[in-house]
Amino acid sequence: MPKFYNTLTRKKEVFKPLKKGNVGIYTCGPTVYDFAHIGNFRSYIFADILKRYLEYKGYEVKHIMNITDIDDKTIKRSKVEKKNLKELTEKYTKEFLQDLKTLNIKKADFYPKATEHMKEMARAVEVLEKKGYAYEKLGSVYFDISKFKNYGNLSKVDLKGVKPGARVDLDEYEKDEPGDFTLLKRSTLDELKRGIFYQTKWGKVRPGWHLECSIMSMKYLGETFDIHTGGIDLIFPHHENEIAQSQALTGKKFVNFWLHNEHLFINGKKMSKSLGNYYTLRDLIKKGFSWQTIRYFLISTYYRQRANLTFKKLEVAEKSLERINDFVEKLYRFSNSKGQSPAKSEKQLLRILKETNRDFEMAMDDDLNTPKALAAFFDFIKKINKITEMNAKIAEQCLNLAAKFDSVLGLKLLERKRKKNKIPKEVLLLIKQREKLRQKKQWRLADEMRKKIKQTGFWIEDTEEGPKIKRI
Numbered sequence: 304m305p306k307f308y309n310t311l312t313r314k315k316e317v318f319k320p321l322k323k324g325n326v327g328i329y330t331c332g333p334t335v336y337d338f339a340h341i342g343n344f345r346s347y348i349f350a351d352i353l354k355r356y357l358e359y360k361g362y363e364v365k366h367i368m369n370i371t372d373i374d375d376k377t378i379k380r381s382k383v384e385k386k387n388l389k390e391l392t393e394k395y396t397k398e399f400l401q402d403l404k405t406l407n408i409k410k411a412d413f414y415p416k417a418t419e420h421m422k423e424m425a426r427a428v429e430v431l432e433k434k435g436y437a438y439e440k441l442g443s444v445y446f447d448i449s450k451f452k453n454y455g456n457l458s459k460v461d462l463k464g465v466k467p468g469a470r471v472d473l474d475e476y477e478k479d480e481p482g483d484f485t486l487l488k489r490s491t492l493d494e495l496k497r498g499i500f501y502q503t504k505w506g507k508v509r510p511g512w513h514l515e516c517s518i519m520s521m522k523y524l525g526e527t528f529d530i531h532t533g534g535i536d537l538i539f540p541h542h543e544n545e546i547a548q549s550q551a552l553t554g555k556k557f558v559n560f561w562l563h564n565e566h567l568f569i570n571g572k573k574m575s576k577s578l579g580n581y582y583t584l585r586d587l588i589k590k591g592f593s594w595q596t597i598r599y600f601l602i603s604t605y606y607r608q609r610a611n612l613t614f615k616k617l618e619v620a621e622k623s624l625e626r627i628n629d630f631v632e633k634l635y636r637f638s639n640s641k642g643q644s645p646a647k648s649e650k651q652l653l654r655i656l657k658e659t660n661r662d663f664e665m666a667m668d669d670d671l672n673t674p675k676a677l678a679a680f681f682d683f684i685k686k687i688n689k690i691t692e693m694n695a696k697i698a699e700q701c702l703n704l705a706a707k708f709d710s711v712l713g714l715k716l717l718e719r720k721r722k723k724n725k726i727p728k729e730v731l732l733l734i735k736q737r738e739k740l741r742q743k744k745q746w747r748l749a750d751e752m753r754k755k756i757k758q759t760g761f762w763i764e765d766t767e768e769g770p771k772i773k774r775i
């Protein structure tokens with residue numbers, strides 16, 4: 304039985320679904336105002352591993368991920384890009400789904416959009432108002448956290464400093480400053496002009512960010528469901544507010560298991576656009592890293608531990624994948640060999656297979672410890688490489704085990720034409736152009752070209768045999 308660390312209880316608990324054999328998972332999805340950054344994908348790969356492992360264990364999983372297509376950020380960005388809101392959010396939704404596909408993240412069963420659930424949200428707020436949890440002020444509707452006695456249970460946020468009636472109007476707010484939060488926000492003049500509003504009994508409004516996750520998760524998974532995932536930065540206020548709204552509405556427990564992944568840092572720092580240490584998936588692929596390398600790197604740290612992305616670490620991940628690849632190639636070679644009858648190594652093999660399977664599952668059962676599971680796999684490679692009497696039958700059994708593990712890891716380990724790490728085309732073109740300049744002895748221009756190449760993350764060293772390219 305797998306055990307998961309439940310943020311609600313701060314304990315590892317044996318996982319038991321509400322309905323035998325079935326699991327409902329809700330993952331907070333992207334706000335589609337820009338490309339998602341690589342830290343976001345840590346969350347989605349973690350949820351993917353969770354889902355894959357539950358499926359491996361024989362559960363039928365229903366997975367829902369919302370698309371936030373109306374909020375402060377999307378509205379602001381659409382104005383900057385001079386697009387209408389729908390145009391902007393549809394563009395980035397498409398790009399997001401493409402990125403998930405690139406990373407071999409299994410599709411959710413449904414990606415509900417906030418803008419398509421406005422009626423349900425308004426209806427829920429009416430119920431909250433009737434029950435005394437919601438109040439209107441200047442055309443916006445707020446949730447009164449003082450009325451919900453379990454507020455703060457998930458995040459353990461300090462409620463001492465809260466002034467009664469203090470309101471937070473933004474979709475996002477600073478940590479540890481709880482206050483009444485927006486359920487429905489009065490549309491601004493600008494939003495009214497652009498047609499971004501919904502008519503309700505309180506006037507023209509748009510939904511707050513927290514409300515959509517409560518309404519959409521319960522619509523597709525029921526009033527109480529099994530697992531809710533997200534990054535730790537969502538615990539407060541987002542998930543705290545989801546619990547308050549949902550439980551105030553239904554009077555029932557909202558979610559049994561809350562699973563949160565830690566941050567991804569870049570070069571030891573929190574990612575931020577202003578610091579320039581910010582990568583999208585596409586940035587990393589342009590630098591020549593394969594999706595497998597990126598996925599491998601992201602699962603090689605336990606999800607509840609902070610991970611730190613550096614190019615060096617990606618290169619280490621690349622090497623580990625190469626080792627697996629060489630092993631798989633070897634197995635394929637033997638699986639095609641005209642096999643002898645099972646060698647005496649077979650007994651030894653069966654023992655290794657059994658041990659590996661046990662170690663892998665033990666690691667995954669222990670709160671999805673992927674680094675330990677990967678270690679079990681490398682141990683397996685070591686042991687098998689020691690078997691001298693390899694034959695087709697042994698190779699085939701090893702390939703089967705690798706395929707079984709890969710159904711959880713999602714690295715397409717058995718895919719034979721794995722793309723080797725390549726220098727991107729655009730960089731190759733620049734290098735060619737620079738060579739031409741050098742032949743014409745236009746040193747200054749060649750030097751400028753080198754700087755340009757450096758900006759793409761590569762460094763050229765001129766040697767006697769010609770230019771050598773290194774990743775910075």
Ligand SMILES: [Zn+2]
Binds near residue numbers: 330332
């Ligand atoms: Zn959410």
